[in-house]
Amino acid sequence: MSCETRMEYIAVQKRRYRRAEKAYKTRLLDEVCAVCGYDRKHATKLLNDSFTPSRGKRGRKGEYDSAELRKTLKTLWLRSGQLCGKRLKPAMPHWLKHYEKHYEPLSTECREKLLRISPASIDRVLKPFKAQYQRRRNTGTKPGSLLKNQIPLRTSTEDIDRPGYLEADTVAHCGGSMSGDFIWSITYTDIISTWTVTRAVWNKGAEGVMHQTHDVENKLPFAILGFDCDNGSEFLNHHLTRYFLQRKQPVCFTRSRPYHKNDNAHVEQKNWTHVRELLGYDRLDNPAMIRELNALYRDWERLNNFFKPSFKLKSKVRVKSRYKKKYDAPATPFDRLKVSGILGEQQEAALQREYETLDPFELGNRIQRRRRKIEKMKKTGESAAVGEPGFPDCLPTLTTPELEGTH
Incomplete structure (x- = not known):
């Protein structure tokens, strides 16, 4: 049964429910629950017109939902070259040291949240600002046969264990x-x-x-x-x-x-x-x-x-x-x-x-x-x-x- 059909069915049953005796209301409520698959409490609210749909996200407010944190995180992300959350997390202490010299001062609470925010939370907060770029690639390498047989091949870097x-x-x-x-x-x-x-x-x-x-x-x-x-x-x-x-x-x-x-x-x-x-x-x-x-x-x-x-x-x-x-x-x-x-x-x-x-x-x-x-x-x-x-x-x-x- 589609949502529109259920709403039409509930609209008809509302009129019957209001005029019915208590015993008949019980049988009518059982019928609505069986037909629509609703919980009994939810069906009662629908028939009494006491149900109000919730607006927005349920539950407690997110820890990183503040406007100050979103603005700061977006600025750091853009200025650091749009690093992903896993790279931006360890870069945060390096960039925050200089942030207030170029932008507004940060509250203590916001600074603490930025230092402890996880990479997954960074990506969630930045999701509305994410942008993807697709560019074509080109190559200009021409083979050099000179000295080719004198310079050895390297096919793996597993034996390298130090810089240089x-x-x-x-x-x-x-x-x-x-x-x-x-x-x-x-x-x-x-x-x-x-x-x-x-x-x-x-x-x-x-x-x-x-x-x-x-x-x-x-x-x-x-x-x-x-x-x-x-x-x-x-x-x-x-x-x-x-x-x-x-x-x-x-x-x-x-x-x-x-x-x-x-x-x-x-x-x-x-x-x-x-x-x-x-x-x-x-x-x-x-x-x-x-x-x-x-x-x-x-x-x-x-x-x-x-x-x-x-x-x-x-x-x-x-x-x-x-x-x-x-x-x-x-x-x-x-x-x-x-x-x-x-x-x-x-x-x-x-x-x-x-x-x-x-x-x-x-x-x-x-x-x-x-x-x-x-x-x-x-x-x-x-x-x-x-x-x-x-x-x-x-x-x-x-x-x-x-x-x-x-x-």
Whole structure:
């Protein structure tokens, strides 16, 4: 029986119920309960017109229903790059320290609730604000046959147990067409700590990629022990081979299998979170942008390395046709480096001082300003500046002593 039919039936029975004697009311009530399947108390209320439908959610008011908490949580979620609840929960203490400098003061009750709220509750509160983005992907990797047989393959990272082993990959800012000259981004990520840095280069010549790799190594808080890349010619060349192998302590230089992206899964993932999410898929064919892009990347990597927790896969087991995965508790790359034991006292102290001078909200504001400037440069087509860092013609030549002196 449909709801409309039941209501019509109840409307007829109401008139009979009001005029009936007590004994007949009892039999009429039994009939209504049998026909409609109602509880006797509920049927009595319907026939007496004393039933009033409840409005809103029943039960006690939710603990996290306050307007102040929802507003604060939404702001933190948006400013942190729309982290999921499981990542936003461990990031909350880092961001709350700087929240009141940029927004209104928080009540003690709201602050305590934000610090103890669970990841599931975060997702429930943020559900009305959630947004999904679907973007197309592109690739510009061309096989490099040079030195291919001399560089060993790496297909697994299970034997890696400490920071220092990097994966590297390039991202093309071609706008859907690989013709002509344009800017490329190079992403470097540490497998254990997930510490990630990115640099922009004009085209992807071997010399430009090698010099950006040298700049990244000088700024990393740990020594490079291993370097793994795909089979692109920007990595498989004599410049990078000499750079890693002709030193006092050679770096373990390896490559992935052709057409096996999962061999470089760590850096492939970062290509989205650290490049595409920041710059999208537009074509960047103005070499004057390189200086501003590298400044943008340095702010972006500080925000991600110090203030954005990430997951690390702990185990992966196949059960019949499905994989069952377990993850460690989310942590920032900075926190992972501290507990790894690989940092010396001076390195850890320097990183801690840098962390204390950073403000995630100010970093976010600076990132937005730089993005607006890059958008303006795309529209106006500002001419390239002389001496642009990252432009191949302006790069210094590294001599053999410099290579041997690197850590």
